[in-house]
Amino acid sequence: MYFNVFGEKVSRRRYKEMCEAAKNRRELIAAGLTSRRDLFKMGLLTASGMLVAKSGLSARAYGQTQTNNPPSSGGTNTSPGTNQNCVPGNQTASPPTRAFISPLPIIPLARTVSALSPTPTENPNTAAGEVRAAPFQAPQIDSTRFPVVPATLYKFTQKQFTTSGMSPDLPAQTLWGFDDGTGPRSPGPTYQAFYGRPQLTRNVNALPNINQVNNTGFGMPSVSTHLHNAHNPSESDGNPCDFYPAGHFCDQYYPNVLAGFNSDHAPNGDISESLSTLWYHDHRIDFTSQNTYKGLAGFYCLFNQFDTGSDQTGFRLPSFPQHDIPLMFNDKVFDPTTGQLVFDLFNLDGILGDKFLVNGVIQPFLNVEPRRYRFRMLDTGPSRFYEFFLTGNVGGAGSPTTNPYFLIGTDGNLIPNPIQVQSVRIGPAERVDVIIDFSKFAGKTLYLENRLNQLNGQGPAAVDSQLAPQNSSTTECSGVLNSANQGAIKPAGAGDLILKFNVSGTACIDNSVDPATNPSFYQLPSTTATPRIVRTFKFDRLNGQWSINGQFMDCNQFRFAVQQNSAEHWLLTNLTGDWTHPVHIHLEEHQIMNRNRVAPTVPTDLGRKDVTQLHPNERVELFFRFRDWLGKYPIHCHNVVHEDHAMMALWHVVPQGDNVAVP
Amino acid sequence: MPDVSRRKFLGLTAAAPLAAMALAKGAAAETAKVWPTVTEESARRRLQQLNLPNLPLVTHEGKRVLFYDDLVKDKAVSFNFFFANCDEVCPLVMANLARVQKLLGNQVGRKFFMYSLTLKPEEDTVEVLRHHRAMYGAGPGWTFLTGKPDDMEKLRRAIGFSYPDPAIDKDKTQHIGNVRYGNEPLMYWSACPGMAHPNFIAESLAWMIHPDQSRVQAS
Numbered sequence A: 001m002y003f004n005v006f007g008e009k010v011s012r013r014r015y016k017e018m019c020e021a022a023k024n025r026r027e028l029i030a031a032g033l034t035s036r037r038d039l040f041k042m043g044l045l046t047a048s049g050m051l052v053a054k055s056g057l058s059a060r061a062y063g064q065t066q067t068n069n070p071p072s073s074g075g076t077n078t079s080p081g082t083n084q085n086c087v088p089g090n091q092t093a094s095p096p097t098r099a100f101i102s103p104l105p106i107i108p109l110a111r112t113v114s115a116l117s118p119t120p121t122e123n124p125n126t127a128a129g130e131v132r133a134a135p136f137q138a139p140q141i142d143s144t145r146f147p148v149v150p151a152t153l154y155k156f157t158q159k160q161f162t163t164s165g166m167s168p169d170l171p172a173q174t175l176w177g178f179d180d181g182t183g184p185r186s187p188g189p190t191y192q193a194f195y196g197r198p199q200l201t202r203n204v205n206a207l208p209n210i211n212q213v214n215n216t217g218f219g220m221p222s223v224s225t226h227l228h229n230a231h232n233p234s235e236s237d238g239n240p241c242d243f244y245p246a247g248h249f250c251d252q253y254y255p256n257v258l259a260g261f262n263s264d265h266a267p268n269g270d271i272s273e274s275l276s277t278l279w280y281h282d283h284r285i286d287f288t289s290q291n292t293y294k295g296l297a298g299f300y301c302l303f304n305q306f307d308t309g310s311d312q313t314g315f316r317l318p319s320f321p322q323h324d325i326p327l328m329f330n331d332k333v334f335d336p337t338t339g340q341l342v343f344d345l346f347n348l349d350g351i352l353g354d355k356f357l358v359n360g361v362i363q364p365f366l367n368v369e370p371r372r373y374r375f376r377m378l379d380t381g382p383s384r385f386y387e388f389f390l391t392g393n394v395g396g397a398g399s400p401t402t403n404p405y406f407l408i409g410t411d412g413n414l415i416p417n418p419i420q421v422q423s424v425r426i427g428p429a430e431r432v433d434v435i436i437d438f439s440k441f442a443g444k445t446l447y448l449e450n451r452l453n454q455l456n457g458q459g460p461a462a463v464d465s466q467l468a469p470q471n472s473s474t475t476e477c478s479g480v481l482n483s484a485n486q487g488a489i490k491p492a493g494a495g496d497l498i499l500k501f502n503v504s505g506t507a508c509i510d511n512s513v514d515p516a517t518n519p520s521f522y523q524l525p526s527t528t529a530t531p532r533i534v535r536t537f538k539f540d541r542l543n544g545q546w547s548i549n550g551q552f553m554d555c556n557q558f559r560f561a562v563q564q565n566s567a568e569h570w571l572l573t574n575l576t577g578d579w580t581h582p583v584h585i586h587l588e589e590h591q592i593m594n595r596n597r598v599a600p601t602v603p604t605d606l607g608r609k610d611v612t613q614l615h616p617n618e619r620v621e622l623f624f625r626f627r628d629w630l631g632k633y634p635i636h637c638h639n640v641v642h643e644d645h646a647m648m649a650l651w652h653v654v655p656q657g658d659n660v661a662v663p
Numbered sequence B: 001m002p003d004v005s006r007r008k009f010l011g012l013t014a015a016a017p018l019a020a021m022a023l024a025k026g027a028a029a030e031t032a033k034v035w036p037t038v039t040e041e042s043a044r045r046r047l048q049q050l051n052l053p054n055l056p057l058v059t060h061e062g063k064r065v066l067f068y069d070d071l072v073k074d075k076a077v078s079f080n081f082f083f084a085n086c087d088e089v090c091p092l093v094m095a096n097l098a099r100v101q102k103l104l105g106n107q108v109g110r111k112f113f114m115y116s117l118t119l120k121p122e123e124d125t126v127e128v129l130r131h132h133r134a135m136y137g138a139g140p141g142w143t144f145l146t147g148k149p150d151d152m153e154k155l156r157r158a159i160g161f162s163y164p165d166p167a168i169d170k171d172k173t174q175h176i177g178n179v180r181y182g183n184e185p186l187m188y189w190s191a192c193p194g195m196a197h198p199n200f201i202a203e204s205l206a207w208m209i210h211p212d213q214s215r216v217q218a219s
Ligand SMILES: [Cu+2]
Pocket: A580, A581, A582, A637, A638, A639, A642, A643, A647
């Protein structure tokens, strides 16, 4: 079976033509032959303007010769590189890979080390090669609770490595990953962290330096590792503007402490601010998309006395890691000729892949028992949104079935009570925790299916009733694939089948809580506090340049100053017409107060969030409380291609905040 | 420049074990697929073919040059698009770049090469380019370029200065004001807004000259 980039089935002949077209285009460019005159000289263009019937010269031309239309002037839509989104036939698909023949990798837990040499120091150990912006804040607050050298230590070394694990139908791939001492891997090892147990990670950059073996075509071996969603002191947050090359390291202090511990809920913090599913990823300014795509990402699961990791205690959620499984989703592109992972370095809009990976493997399967599982689902992008359905009866008699499951967490933070859903939608950097009960599917096969229609980096192709009207300004696209005439959600079984569940027929014991009994988790923190200030952030595009309030990312400028231990409202507004921006804010979670002045209704909008999808023509009001830590943090779009092209702003927390309403 | 030291490592690429593994895996698949060997040079060539076409251009001095061979190969570079008769974004970006060149000092022309390419080759003749360049006080190492309209259009798309929406893409008043920067031999590429603060544009470009430097920003 052969597919184009949009997953549409194409014939073998058509596929060969697409490959030929790509090759021809490369040759034409190499030869500088792209004008009509050149084509004419080469005998490829007839006097009447028709491309001669040399099959495969251009997929677009092919379509036009079929319909007897003359090709447009040279160059349009047949050029290589970026922005081919309007022309599905113009981009060859990745090589074919077989689905559901490789097991889902269960990411191993990170291994601690007993000591680090040299011993971590409160001030950056510059002499030893450490690159850190400031001394650790936590030991300065309480050196007994937060000793400079905590009992739990990790050494994560970032390395280049090769793996043939992505698919048996592809050659070995060169990736960047994290090595906790057991060998480099991607996704990186999963942290199993606990509230009340501070820890320190030494992040060592041992990627190829500028004098070593190549990066295979993309990636910048200069890093800053961010712990996404953590209530962390700024010097350990992994700021995009603090980065270091191979041969250097940064000690990052993770206090694992609840928000409010040093302010309104001293000394232990607000239990309603408990976090559970965090992730870490490279955040190097301007190069985040490439570096995470190349593998620099992993999970950080945080537990406490309620969310214990055991189905015998606390909330009795399925036990970690046996029945509580982190799933990292991303989409990638492979060169059809070499089979190698590729990244479009020259794209400004967003990148979509045609291969769907879970935990580093293309379309894996997972054998499950007929019982409840907790899945922590993370979309690492670069630019794709997913709407996950649990689909059964694929390929059987009758239609595929859509089966409900339970949402228990948004961005990895448990919501007050489980909500039964038919599907959940997540964008880049968002997480959801779900419980799937396989007990009534013993002996059957189910799929996690993405049924969301997305054609390009702009975001989901069309809207559903929950979203504001979307402008469709497509012109040349309209005859091919028009966002206006495509439904937002594909029919069951017609989407991307990403993960296959083979449910065992053998009954088993399940001690975990049944979400259908409506158990309670944490209550939502109050949002009634009067904000000290309301700030507005306009997400826009000015002459192709992604901007916030008409300005661009600048590492040397703090755009505004938040007052420590104060509440604020932020208004995110989207002026970019038909783009969805997943907006992420570091340090503190937020709650969505309203979308276009209407209280949110979508289940994934109801909990605590660290990323909010900002849809076209929307104004979203967020509630924040900035507590405990001081220092610098960013707000940015987490479509990492937008982020890398300056849709970001730095701000900082200081004892006395400013009154800049439009930073 | 790193390309000198890189040469001695050419023999050390992961190509050989990669190819061997590919063969073993290919045999296991239904169709015995033999993947071509991938090397540092082939990865670099792929980028060249897709994004850095070797098109003939003309400089503001009337010199004929090839885009890849003469302007990009083995260099750290920046690109932006403009046209002389532009009164919207271009003057802001070009004035910024003039400041960037001053900030980078004598590295420009030696370790870094700035290129400004016209969006209107029909209007922007060599003479217009030369005049326009003088207006911004551009020093050595900042080259203004024109070429055949088809070639300029090809180049614009190849190096990522186009919109996904063809209607917007045709509107030159909305043309993309970014500055793309890269280090060709090391295959590092990104871009920043041309309307950003010139200090930060200069800093971003300098990452391509000295990619092995660290950075911290105290708060
Ligand atoms: Cu965005």
